[in-house]
Amino acid sequence: MSVVVPECCDDLKRERGRCLFNKEELTNILDGGPKLTEKRRRIEKMLINTPELFDDVSPDYLSHEDRYSNELRKATQLMTTLEKNGFTYNDAVTTGTGLWLLMDGNPLSLHISMFLDTIKGQSNPQQLQEWLPLAEKFKIIGTYAQTELGHGTFVRGLETTATYDSTTKEFVLHSPTITATKWWPGALGKTSNHAVVMAQLYLGGKCYGPHIFMVQLRDLETHRTLPGIVVGEIGPRLGMNSNDNGFLQFNHHRIPLTNMFMKHSQVTEDGKYVKPLHSKLSYGTMVQTRVGIVYHASRELSRALIIAIRYSAVRHQSEMVPGDPEPQILDYQTQQYKLLPHLASFFALRFSARALLEVFIGTSAGLGSGKMNMLPELHALSSGLKAVATNDAVKGTDICRLACGGHGYLSSSNLPRIYTAIAAGITYEGENTVLFLQVARYLIKSFRASSQGQTLPFSVSYLRVQPPSSHAPLMSDRGLVDALGAGVRWMVGEAERRLQQLVDSGHSPHAAWNACSVHLVQCADAHTRYYICEQFVDAVSKLGETVSSGVHEVLRQLCRLYILHRVIQTAGILLRCGAVDGKALTSIEEEECHLLATLRIQAVSIVDAIDIKDVFLKSTLGAWDGNVYQRIYEEAQKSPLNKSDVTQGYYQYLRPLMKANL
Ligand SMILES: CC/C=C\C/C=C\C/C=C\C/C=C\C/C=C\C/C=C\C=C\C(=O)SCCNC(=O)CCNC(=O)[C@H](O)C(C)(C)COP(=O)(O)OP(=O)(O)OC[C@H]1O[C@@H](n2cnc3c(N)ncnc32)[C@H](O)[C@@H]1OP(=O)(O)O
Numbered sequence: 001m002s003v004v005v006p007e008c009c010d011d012l013k014r015e016r017g018r019c020l021f022n023k024e025e026l027t028n029i030l031d032g033g034p035k036l037t038e039k040r041r042r043i044e045k046m047l048i049n050t051p052e053l054f055d056d057v058s059p060d061y062l063s064h065e066d067r068y069s070n071e072l073r074k075a076t077q078l079m080t081t082l083e084k085n086g087f088t089y090n091d092a093v094t095t096g097t098g099l100w101l102l103m104d105g106n107p108l109s110l111h112i113s114m115f116l117d118t119i120k121g122q123s124n125p126q127q128l129q130e131w132l133p134l135a136e137k138f139k140i141i142g143t144y145a146q147t148e149l150g151h152g153t154f155v156r157g158l159e160t161t162a163t164y165d166s167t168t169k170e171f172v173l174h175s176p177t178i179t180a181t182k183w184w185p186g187a188l189g190k191t192s193n194h195a196v197v198m199a200q201l202y203l204g205g206k207c208y209g210p211h212i213f214m215v216q217l218r219d220l221e222t223h224r225t226l227p228g229i230v231v232g233e234i235g236p237r238l239g240m241n242s243n244d245n246g247f248l249q250f251n252h253h254r255i256p257l258t259n260m261f262m263k264h265s266q267v268t269e270d271g272k273y274v275k276p277l278h279s280k281l282s283y284g285t286m287v288q289t290r291v292g293i294v295y296h297a298s299r300e301l302s303r304a305l306i307i308a309i310r311y312s313a314v315r316h317q318s319e320m321v322p323g324d325p326e327p328q329i330l331d332y333q334t335q336q337y338k339l340l341p342h343l344a345s346f347f348a349l350r351f352s353a354r355a356l357l358e359v360f361i362g363t364s365a366g367l368g369s370g371k372m373n374m375l376p377e378l379h380a381l382s383s384g385l386k387a388v389a390t391n392d393a394v395k396g397t398d399i400c401r402l403a404c405g406g407h408g409y410l411s412s413s414n415l416p417r418i419y420t421a422i423a424a425g426i427t428y429e430g431e432n433t434v435l436f437l438q439v440a441r442y443l444i445k446s447f448r449a450s451s452q453g454q455t456l457p458f459s460v461s462y463l464r465v466q467p468p469s470s471h472a473p474l475m476s477d478r479g480l481v482d483a484l485g486a487g488v489r490w491m492v493g494e495a496e497r498r499l500q501q502l503v504d505s506g507h508s509p510h511a512a513w514n515a516c517s518v519h520l521v522q523c524a525d526a527h528t529r530y531y532i533c534e535q536f537v538d539a540v541s542k543l544g545e546t547v548s549s550g551v552h553e554v555l556r557q558l559c560r561l562y563i564l565h566r567v568i569q570t571a572g573i574l575l576r577c578g579a580v581d582g583k584a585l586t587s588i589e590e591e592e593c594h595l596l597a598t599l600r601i602q603a604v605s606i607v608d609a610i611d612i613k614d615v616f617l618k619s620t621l622g623a624w625d626g627n628v629y630q631r632i633y634e635e636a637q638k639s640p641l642n643k644s645d646v647t648q649g650y651y652q653y654l655r656p657l658m659k660a661n662l
C-alpha cells in the first residue's frame with residue numbers, strides 16, 4: 001500500500017494556522033536564548049547527519065546482549081561524533097539530544113555524568129591532573145558505585161570497607177557480607193573498567209564514615225576483571241535494559257593511598273584523618289546530578305506532551321453532538337484537563353530548573369572560597385525539585401499515554417519507553433520520599449529558627465511566623481501564590497505543633513518525627529510547589545518587558561493555569577487555614593475550565609515551539625506531519641512475527657493441539 005504523505009495533515013495545518021504568537025521566540029525562551037537554540041540545532045543537525053546513531057530495528061526485537069551491544073555502539077559513535085565536531089559530551093546532555101538518542105539506557109551515561117563530575121568535584125589538584133584527561137578521552141571508563149544490595153538510601157549504612165594499611169600506604173577494599181555487594185550502578189556490569197566507590201573509611205580501627213575512592217576494576221588491555229574483584233550485570237529491569245547495571249564485590253582488594261578522593265577530606269601517609277569543611281561535601285556529585293535530573297524530567301515530560309497533544313489533534317472519536325462529524329479528541333474538555341495542566345507543569349519545571357541551576361552555580365562558587373552557608377539551602381531545593389520534577393514527569397507521561405487510548409500502549413508510540421525511563425528517576429539519586437523528608441527537616445528547622453527571631457534564607461523566608469501582609473488582590477497571580485504560601489506556612493506550623501505535642505507527651509524526637517512523617521512529606525511537597533509557582537510568576541513577569549505580546553500572553557495563560565490547578569489541588573488546606581473561601585474556589589474552578597478552552601486553541605503550536613524533531617521524539621503518534629495511522633501500520637510490519645505467514649509456533653504447538661483428541 002503506498003500513500004502520498006502530505007507535508008502535514010489537514011488537522012495539524014488548521015491547528016497551526018491558529019497560532020497567534022511567534023513560535024521561534026518561545027523556542028528561544030525555552031532554550032535559554034537564541035544562541036542556545038542555534039547551538040542545539042547545530043548539534044541536532046550533526047547528529048541527524050550521522051545515520052549510525054539511529055536504529056532501524058527496535059531494541060524490543062533484540063536479545064539482551066544485542067540490545068546492550070547496539071546501544072554501546074551508538075553511545076561510542078555519539079561520543080566520537082561530538083568530539084570530532086568540537087562539542088562536549090555535556091552539550092549532548094544539556095540539549096537533551098544525546099539522551100533522546102540513547103534513552104534505552106546508555107552504557108556511557110554514568111561515565112559522562114557522575115564519574116566525570118566526581119573527578120571534577122572531589123579530586124585534589126594532583127588527582128585532577130592525573131584522572132581528568134584520562135576520563136575525558138575515554139582512556140578509562142567509569143561509573144558511580146555507591147548503592148549496595150542492603151543499602152541505597154542510608155549512605156551511612158553502607159558496608160563496603162576501605163581500611164588503611166600504613167605499612168604499604170594502601171587501602172584494602174572489602175565487601176564483608178552479601179548485603180555489602182554494590183548493586184545497581186549503571187554501566188558497572190560490563191562497560192566500566194573503573195568506578196568511584198563509596199566505602200566506609202577505617203583508620204587505626206576507627207570508622208570515619210563514607211568516603212569516595214577511585215578503583216580500577218578491569219585490565220585496560222584485556223578488559224578482564226582484576227583479581228580481588230567480582231563484577232557482573234544484575235539482569236532485566238522495568239526499563240532502560242540496554243544499560244548494564246551491575247554488581248561488584250571486593251575481596252581484600254588493595255588500592256594506593258592516593259586513590260582516596262582528597263579534595264575535601266584527607267588521609268596522611270601515617271594514617272591521620274583531616275576533616276572536610278562540611279561533613280556532606282562528599283555527597284556533592286549526588287546534588288549535582290539531582291540538579292540535572294530536574295531538567296531531564298522536564299524534557300522527558302515535554303516529549304510525552306508533544307506526542308499526546310499532536311495525536312489528540314489528529315485523532316477523531318465519538319460524537320460530541322449527535323449526528324455531527326466526530327470531533328478531534330482535543331476538543332473534549334476532559335482531554336484538555338488531562339493534558340494542559342501538564343503542559344503548564346513542563347514550563348513551570350523548566351523555569352525552576354533554571355533557577356535551581358543558578359543556585360547550584362552560586363553555591364559551588366561559594367564552596368570554592370570556603371563558604372558553606374548556602375549548602376543546606378541547595379540540598380533542600382535540589383532534593384525537593386528533583387522529587388517534584390520526577391513525580392510530575394512520571395505522572396504526566398503516564399497521563400499522556402492514557403490520553404492516547406490504545407495506541408499509547410504501543411511501543412512505537414514511544415510513550416512506554418519514556419515512561420519506564422523517567423519512572424526510575426523517582427528512585428535513583430535519592431528516593432523521592434526520602435528526599436522530601438530531607439526538605440521537611442530543613443522546613444522545620446527554618447520554622448523554629450524564625451520563631452526565635454532569626455532571619456531565614458530566601459527560599460523559606462515566607463515561612464516567617466509573622467509574615468508581612470500581602471497587598472496583592474487574592475485573585476491576581478501574586479495573590480494566589482501568596483495564598484499558597486500561607487497554606488504551606490500553616491502546614492509547617494501544624495507539623496511543628498504536632499511534633500512538639502508528641503515530644504511533650506513523652507515520645508522521643510525521632511519517634512515523633514516518624515509519627516508525623518506523612519504530614520511532613522506533604523509539607524515538603526507543598527513548599528517545593530510554592531517555590532515553583534514563585535519561579536514561574538517571576539520568570540513570566542521578568543520576560544514581560546522583553547518579549548512580544550503574543551508570547552507573553554501564552555506564558556501568562558500557562559502560568560495562570562499552573563497556579564489555578566495548584567490552588568484546586570490544595571483546596572482542603574487553603575480552606576482550613578482561611579487563605580481562600582468556597583466562593584473564591586468556585587470562581588477558580590470556573591476560570592480553570594475557561595482557560596483550558598483558551599489554551600486548547602494554540603496547544604499544538606505551543607508544543608511545536610518546544611521544538612523536538614521527529615527523530616528525537618521517535619513516536620508513530622507524535623510526528624510533525626500527523627500521519628499517525630500510516631506510521632503505526634508501517635511500524636507493525638517490522639515485527640519479526642510478520643517475516644513469515646505461518647510461524648514455527650504453529651507447527652510446534654498449535655497444530656498438535658488442533659490435531660489432539662481433547
Ligand atoms: C544518561 C545520563 C547522562 C547524563 C546525566 C547528566 C545529568 C543527569 C541528568 C539526567 C539523568 C538522566 C538519566 C540518568 C540515568 C540513569 C540513572 C543514573 C544514575 C543514578 C545514580 C544513583 O542513584 S547514585 C546513588 C544515589 N543515592 C542517593 O541519592 C542516596 C540518598 N541518600 C542520601 O543522600 C543520604 O543518605 C541522606 C541525605 C538521605 C541522609 O544522609 P546522612 O549522611 O545519613 O545524613 P544525616 O547524618 O542524617 O544528616 C542529615 C543532615 O545532613 C544534611 N545533608 C544531607 N545530605 C546533604 C547534602 N547533599 N548536602 C548538604 N547537606 C546535606 C541534611 O540536611 C541534614 O542536615 P541537618 O542540619 O538537618 O542535620
Ligand SMILES: Cc1cc2nc3c(=O)[nH]c(=O)nc-3n(C[C@H](O)[C@H](O)[C@H](O)COP(=O)(O)OP(=O)(O)OC[C@H]3O[C@@H](n4cnc5c(N)ncnc54)[C@H](O)[C@@H]3O)c2cc1C
Pocket residue numbers: 110144145146147150151152153154183184185186240245424427428429430431432433434437
Ligand atoms: C535505574 C536505576 C539506576 C541506578 N543507578 C545507580 C548508580 O548508577 N549508582 C548507584 O550507586 N546507585 C544507583 N541506583 C540505586 C539508587 O540510587 C537506589 O535504588 C536509591 O537510592 C534508593 O535506595 P534503595 O533502593 O535502597 O531503596 P530503599 O531506601 O530501600 O527504599 C525502599 C522504600 O523505603 C522507604 N524508605 C527508606 N528510607 C526511609 C526513610 N528514612 N524514611 C522513610 N521511608 C524510607 C522509601 O521511601 C521506599 O519506599 C540506581 C537505581 C535505579 C533504579
